[in-house]
Amino acid sequence: MNFFRRQVPLLITLITGIVFAAQYYVPHPASEQMLTSVTKWLQIIGGFALVLGVSSLFHVHAVKIRRKEVGWGYSFVLYVGMLGTIAVGLWSNGKEAIDGTMTAFGWVYNFMMVPLQGTMFAILAFFIASAAYRSFRARSREAAVLLIAAVIVMMGRVPLGEYLIPISGDLSQWILNVLNASVRRAILIGVSLGTVALSIKIIFGMERSYLGGGKE
Amino acid sequence: MLKTSASFVLGSSKSSTYPRGYASGFDSPVALLDSRFEHPVLWKASVFLLVAVLSQSWLPVFAQTAETKKALSPPQDVRVFDTPSDGGGSLTVLWAPASDDSAAVKYQILLSEGPTPPDPAAMKVVAEFPANQRYVRESKWPWWTRPTTGDQHQFALRNGKGVELKNGTTYFVTVAKVSGDNRALATPVQATPEPNWINWNQMNNLLLALLFGGIVFYAIGTARKREIFLRRIPGLDAVDEAIGRATELGKPILYMTGAHDMSDPSTIAAAVILGRVAKRAAAYGTDLLVPHREPITMAVCQEITKQAYLEAGKPDLYKDDSNFFITSDQFSYTAAVDGIMLRKKPAANFFMGHYFAEALLLTETGASTGAIQIAGTDADHQLPFFVTTCDYTLIGEELYAASAYLSREPVQVGTLRGQDIGKALILGVLGIGTILATLGVMLDAQWPHIFLDVFKDVK
Amino acid sequence: MTFTERMLKIDRRIIFLVIGLCTLLPLLYPVGLPIKISPEVRGVYDHIESLPEGSVFLLSLDFDPASKPELHPQAISLLRHAFRKNLRVIAMTLWVSGTGMADQVVTQVAREMGKDSGKDYVFLGWSPGGTAVIINMGQDLYGAFPADYSGKPTKGLSVLQGVASLRDVNYAVSLGAGNPGVEAWYVFGKDKYKFELGGGCTGVMAPGLYPLLRSGQINGLIGGLRGAAEYEILIDQKGKAVAGMDAQSATHLAIIVLVIMCNLFYFSSRNRARQQGG
DSSP, rough: OOOIIIIIIHHHHHHHHHHHHHTTTSSSHHHHHHHHHHHHHHHHHHHHHHHHHHHHHHHHHHHHHHHHHHHHHHHHHHHHHHHHHHHHHHHTTTTTTTEEEEHHHHHIIIIIIHHHHHHHHHHHHHHHHHHHHHHHOOOHHHHHHHHHHHHHHHTSSSHHHHHHHTHHHHHHHHIIIIIHHHHHHHHHHHHHHHHHHHHHHTTTTTTGGSSSSSOO | BBBSSSSOSSSOOOOOOOOOOGTOSOOOOHHHHHHHHHSSSHHHHHHHHHHHHHHHHHHHHHHHHHHHSOOOOOSSSEEEOOSSSSSEEEEEEEOOOOOOOTTTTTTEEEEEEEEOOOOGGGGGGEEEEEETOOBGGOOOOTTTOOOOOOEEEEEEESSSTTOOOOOTTOEEEEEEEEEEEEEEEEEOEEEOOOSSSGGGGGHHHHHHHHHHHHHHHHHHHHHHHHHOOOOOHHHHHHHHOOOOOOOOTTOEEEEEOOOTTSSSSSHHHHHHHHHHHHHHHHHHTTOOEEEEHHHHHHHHHHHHHHHHHHHTTTTGGGOOGGEOOOOOOOOHHHHHHHHHHHHHSSSEEEESSSTTTTHHHHHHHHHHOOOOOEEEOOOOHHHHHHHHHSEEETTTTHHHHHHHHHHHHHHHHHHHHHHHOOOOOOOOHHOOOHHHHHHHHHHTTTTHHHGGHHHHHOO | HHHHHHHTTOOOOHHHHHHHHHHHHHSSSOOOOOOOOOHHHHHHHHHHHSSSSOOEEEEEOOOOGHHHHHHHHHHHHHHHHHHTTTEEEEEEEGGGGGGGHHOOOOOOOHHHTTOOOTTTEEEEEEOOTTTTHHHHHHHHHHHOSBBBEEEEESSOGGGGTTTTTTGSSSSSEEEEESSSHHHHHIIIIIIOOOOOOEEEEEEHHHHHHHHHHHTSSSSSSEEHHHHHHHHHHHHTTOOOOHHHHHHHHHHHHHHHHHHHHHHHHHHHHHHHHHHOOO
16 A cells, blocks of 8 residues: 555656656657646646545534534534535526626625625735834844835835935835845745755655655 | 139139130130130149049949949858757758848848749748848857857748748748849758757756756765754744743644645745644643645644654644644635634744735734744745744745754755755856856957856757 | 833724725825836836737736735726737636636726727636646647637637737736746746736735846836836826825825834833933
8 A cells, every 4th residue: 555655656756757857858849748738637636626625625614513613603604605605606607797797606706705805905004004013123233224125115116205205216116126136036046946956856756745644 | 824814614613704616716625725724734734633523523423333233142151951959840041141231231031832942033031131130149049059150140930920831841941132123042942840859958957957956966965974064043943932932821832834735845844843843842731733724734744743742752642633724715714813813822823834915914913912923934025024023034945944954854954955055056156157247248259158158048 | 101112012903093094085085196107117018019909918817806906907907008009818817716806807998998809809717727727828728728708619719810829929918916927927938938928916026026027037017006006107097006006105104104103112212221221
């Protein structure tokens, strides 16, 4: 059993990893065709992953309801919401509007999902202000530099700031284009090297945590 | 100078009195001129000067006429071949520059299909451009695949926009030089586009990737044989402090592994650090809560947590539901975790992994409960929020370094070392490359490109 | 507790109230300050302006309702510009939760500009796979999307005439709120299939995309609500983004004032502590 849980996935990873790393350097149409086939498989598996996510959710909350654990009422609400949305979506054939007329699914999307997601994202504006008030203190030289740069960019990115301090616009552009871009590049290079190194380890079987389980 | 007020026009605006000529009764124009000038040699000199000036002014006209009547020379040394290192459907045309290449003169590329040499008049014009454009030096060939010197003309015929090149089909291509109504064609050359198996332009990319892979393997091998020094990450000291604080207060620890799945390096690093945190929590008997967004990550972390409790000698304290799945939706997960923070009031919050917009929602809520917060992420766009709201933040690769530091596994430590060597190489290349590129521009030299092209991304 | 200590520990809800008022009042009583156009936004605008009529423009609306306030105005402006230039618009999304919203915005702007689906534009909808969709579109667009969002077969649509894959797209813009987004379109799209690419993103993500902009990997970047407002000015059709700039101005100023106040209180309390200790 261990052979199919460990060795076979590792072998598949090794072969496909090397083949598709090499594919990048092969411009022949046969290589492109192979890539297209594999990406179609990825799309199919991606569709299954959606099903997996939904079924996991169903299972977890079904257990909570059955055992009447703390907060099982919320699990019941989740069930009603999920099943209701699925039913409405199937009835509307997955369309939010048909010939300009909003469907029931469209109603759920426009009047429940959109406002709820928008609300959660909007909370960020308030949290940014409270976090800034609490944390943007010039405790050290570095913190002072951070503070000054933040003020310049905040002023330069809005019309009122540019109106009050005209140079703030150009300064904030310079900070973004020169300082910010160079530092982001440095972080990007570091993270990319890390990703390449991890990919090499995964392909050659040195990193196996993605298979599940701890040390062997 | 003149006997009378009259003077002959010698290119001046003065009025002249025409000689009355033969009708006036003189024997000849010469005699007439002799009579008009006090010194006969003067009129001869004047006439000679007049003729000289007039012949000069006319000369360019004659020269132009001669020039325009001269035939255009056809493009020389025309070569056509299948474009190398591509997927087919393309031909490359090269020809020698001419001394009279200018914006006023044009080159045309003509194409016809078939195995037999065509009538040039029947060939289709597929491109036209000024003669002082389209050189090899303007194209993206690296030096190891460049077909000829940079001063030669080059044009790539590709599929699309009125051109259809089928692989395996023979085509005849020629170049014509056009100036006004004149046109000169070179002899058509035959070529067949074919797909290629290797993109030689990207060999530098492959070699560098193999080099980096070799460095990583070498470093891992070294790490297996001897201890490799890793500098202490300040945030890691805080991990123990945070766990200790949670134990003192009798409150749980909340640990999050981020938004990505197990194939992401940040999630793997988060899972490794979870092992360390779980071991300490087991040793101190502190509750651990690990909400997940991804079922596979949850399964992996469950095993890691169980293992950690075993290693700490406290398997009985392990709870299966310490790792639990909430949902994969971003803000639903965030709302659920915020609720856990407000209800259970954990004393220590760990945010390890990759995060998106939910980062600030989580950390600010955690800060409002007074918890000590430690973050580690490679999500550079969320770093400002973590830095302002958390007590300690592991930035970018410090997260990967932290997992290597904690686990001390040769593979992890060796990889980190390999990455550091890679970064040192990149720094060196940046420095040398900048100097060489500057020298190349200042001296108008091509030799720096021998080094620079090796690190260029050419498709 | 002294006044400075009380102010340093002020209830967050007071800050929330200040921010709320700074957002609400300018929306009710707009001021209309001038907005300077940045080179990043102009890059996208100029490129679309340079495209001849009938060019193929791909717009990928890779965001969900959470990012609607910032990216929706960008989408509206880009679509208006593209339709005004009589470009052939191919719209799509890589985010499943944004499909309905993407369909609505495309349909709404097309109706406003008098454009017909199938003839002037097509909304392909969503397909699972994220970056795999981009790769598939790069090889065969009809294979990746055999039918559009309304179920019509994509082969045979006049708007897609001559478009076999991403190689035939003249310009693509990805309005991204995360992953997959602009970076994915560059790595799996432009890098392989060689079309010109522009980007739009939320304000938070914009600084992270500047390396791509500086290196020419994308030829323009519309960042956040400010970018959307600049684009609305450029196409001379002011909308929600310009309206929102007054609120954003007031909010930024409020945060700056709060931060300055907090630092004054902090230094004051630190000096007092030093005096008492010394």
